[in-house]
Amino acid sequence: MSRTSLSAIPPYVFYELDARRAAARATGQPLLDVGIGSPDGPIPPVVVETMQRVAADRSLSGYPYFQGHPLFREAVAGYLHTRFGVTIDPAGELLALAGSKEGIAELILAHTNPGDVVLIPAVYYPVYARATLLAGAEPVYVPFLPDGCLDLDALDAATVARATVMIVNYPGNPTTTSVSLDELARYVAFAERHGLLLLSDLAYSELSYDGYAVPSVLQVPGASRVAVETHTCSKSFNMAGVRIAFLAGNREAIARLDAYRANIGYGVSTLAQLAGAAAFTHHAQIVPPIVAEYRARRDAIVTAFTAGGWHVPAPTATMYLWLDVPPGLSDWQWVDALIEHAGVVVTPGMAFGDAGRGKFRVSFVQPAEQLVRAAEGIVATAAWSTAQRR
Ligand SMILES: Cc1ncc(COP(=O)(O)O)c(C=O)c1O
Incomplete structure (x- = not known):
């Protein structure tokens, strides 16, 4: 293609x-x-105060760190640990993103070649397919089972053999479907079996009700061998206009995206990163x-x-x-x-x-x-x- x-x-x-x-x-x-x-x-007051302070701080006016400001990385690692019990190495398993939409697009562009297949849920957040097409790769839509889980058995072997990336999004936009950690483990096993990079888009990690706590794919033992996950401040903290998110998980995938981005940008605004750090620190x-x-x-x-x-x-x-x-x-x-x-x-x-x-x-x-x-x-x-x- x-x-x-x-x-x-x-x-x-x-x-x-x-x-x-x-x-x-x-x-x-x-x-x-x-x-x-x-x-x-509104943007939470603790975040607004941080942004005001950072904006006035002369020492923070230069280009940002490519991978992420140390305070952002530390805050995210702390959040992943307290919220999900997940331990990551903030130096090698984490990257700040200017929003998860852009980050997902860059991840797809960095991890696919023309002719590759990207496995995408049948009903999906549009950037998954659009970035795939921009990369010259082929989006293949994975149908849902009646319970909203992915019907991986519906995929033929030749298609799976061409796939390099598989995307899951639970809780789903727009479907609202949630899944258990066991279901996420099934996707990790599939990705491992077929040599895929698994991307979990966890944009709605905090917006859950009636006692349901949204799981992270990184809670699956060994997930970081094949998986990365995006989280964003947009929905959880009313910060869609600030444009701050992160990618965590598989070290090689993160290094590859970091290398890709270094060619086209300067990383994420320090103001946004430190706003995000305040939000993740005070998430509870x-x-x-x-x-x-x-x-x-x-x-x-x-x-x-x-x-x-x-x-x-x-x-x-x-x-x-x-x-x-x-x-x-x-x-x-x-x-x-x-x-x-x-x-x-x-x-x-x-x-x-x-x-x-x-x-x-x-x-x-x-x-x-x-x-x-x-x-x-x-x-x-x-x-x-x-x-x-x-
Ligand atoms: C599933 C999903 N992923 C990603 C995004 C983009 O979020 P961000 O504001 O971090 O780019 C959205 C926004 O609606 C979304 O619904």
């Missing part, structure tokens, strides 16, 4: 959604946006109120859907609902109907791959009262569209 040119990659669905949102706003229509997963909460204080707010929002919107006659199970993790588009409508027809009739913006399921068609995603990025309004608007629009088709 030859290197895919940018123009051959389909338009980014979130751009298209932005255009529809802007067109509706231009007509003066008020919109309730539950489409994008950008947290609306910062996370509970954020989770409590999302839990209240989740309960409010699920209750509103139930009152409208929709069966919507409450997810045990993430900040999303992943729902069925009413029968007879395409994803975009449904998105447009919602904008027009309810003033509600949701994300069409096809934004997350072909297997996402027929679904849509709602994000808990508005206060509970607004989410209730969004649910009522969605229920009413579905009833209206059913009546139209009679």
Whole structure:
């Protein structure tokens, strides 16, 4: 397969959604946006204070450390140890990232050659496939079993033989599926058996409810022989705009990504790294109120859907609902109907791959009262569209 040119990659669905949102706003229509997963909460005060101090510190104004500031690496190692019982070598098994999206893309670019296969969950966060195409590699989509785990037996041997990287994302965006540590161990074993680099995208490590503690793939004994994991401050700490994340795990994979990045950048802004260090250091204080707010929002919107006659199970993790588009409508027809009739913006399921068609995603990025309004608007629009088709 030859290197895919940018123009051959389909338009980014979130751009298209932005255009529809802007067109509706231009007509003066008020919109309730539950489409994008950008947290609306404030950056925690301890992080803001750190950023103010760092911004004024003359000794921190030079280029950052390529791999990560020592204080960032120390804070992350401490967090992984207290939160997951995982011990890493902060000097060789860790890399600061300017957000996990960019880090995942760079990891794929650094670890694939044209013609390689990257194994991607059938419904997926878009960068997995897009970076694969940019690398000239081939995305192969792994179907889900009914419980949301990956159906690895569905892959044929020739495809697996060409694969170099396999990506897993639990809790999943947009699916909200969670898995056990035993399931993660199955993926580690598969990666080891087939000589793959396993990338676990753990963007929602802290956003879980009802007693469910999200596991890290690095808790699987021996995982760092084949696995790396991305974590981000974006969701756990309301820091999506700060752009700070990290990659931890397999030493060779980290060295390779570090070497790749050294050619194109200077590492991650010191301001962002030290903001991230403050967040990871104080995670035990910062996370509970954020989770409590999302839990209240989740309960409010699920209750509103139930009152409208929709069966919507409450997810045990993430900040999303992943729902069925009413029968007879395409994803975009449904998105447009919602904008027009309810003033509600949701994300069409096809934004997350072909297997996402027929679904849509709602994000808990508005206060509970607004989410209730969004649910009522969605229920009413579905009833209206059913009546139209009679
Ligand atoms: C599964 C998943 N991975 C990665 C990201 C990107 O996070 P970051 O802000 O760290 O780039 C997101 C953001 O929505 C996500 O849902």
